[in-house]
Amino acid sequence: MIRLGYPCENLTLRASTNHTLRLASLTEERVQAKVAENLKDLERILRWNREAGFGLFRIGQHLVPFASHPHFPYDWAKAHGGELGRLGALAQALGQRLSLHPGQYVNPGSPDPRVVERSLAELRYSARVLTLLGVEDGVLVLHLGGTYGDREKALRRFVANLQGEREVLRFLALENDERLWSVKEVLRAAEALGVPVVVDTLHHALNPGQLSLEEALGLAFLTWGTRPKVHLASQDPRKRPGAHAFAVAEEDWEALLQALPGPADVMVEVKGKEQGLPEKARVYLSPQATPTAAHATEGRSF
DNA sequence: TACGGTCAAGGTAGT
């Protein structure tokens, strides 16, 4: 069985969990307005996903804009914790698994302690969001970052700086990237931290190391206690290697199906978001009628 | 209202 999801926004609904603002206009009032917008759209997306048969969603990092910034103006966890708890419970009820994926600025393996501290701040924010949502199977996906001219030292720093981050480690999963860290190397870091591994198929195609996709998935799936997560993307043929296409190519979908060792949660990372599924993947969508719709359309037994 | 330059942060690779 496969569950499908997509990141950050829904093009059909024109809903996004990534509404943000400029640092120059950072005030409590402005941030509160953006959070309200993001949470409202998150709820719309969760409900839409249930109807359409999707089972995963990645929340954008701007859910609470600038939450990890030193100038952030209020206690966001206290202010929004209640609403996050409600939405997390709703997600569970609607069968939606939630995740976050901090970006390229988050480098806990950096040799610069200031970069490490800022990175940890963003990771703590992300983990706190998942805690407040109350989602047991929530995932916080992260790349290993740079190599800084010495891969071994970089990997050791990465592990050392995350060791002891209990709340982060509870949700953390590590992902391979397209140039620097292949699945095999990510597995080493993940094993050291006791966290699972997300295989990204496009990154793997560009940076496979010695492993076939099937081997990579086989090893990665062993690291999961909950249902394994995979990232699926396709190359935009008109752009440089690594650029995401609007939709997943049929052949990439077929290749993943062939290589999957078992049930998986597949996060589809394409520009077309929920519209970017290949035709053959649509059979894995499992539409659920709402109670009202069910009453309206189903025959009565009495 | 639409457009286009710009936006917290890091690091790499190509030019």
Add this chain to the structure above:
DNA sequence: ACTACCTTGACCGTA
């Protein structure tokens, strides 16, 4: 040295 790119476009001043 400069630029494009990345998990993800959205913001905002100006016309």
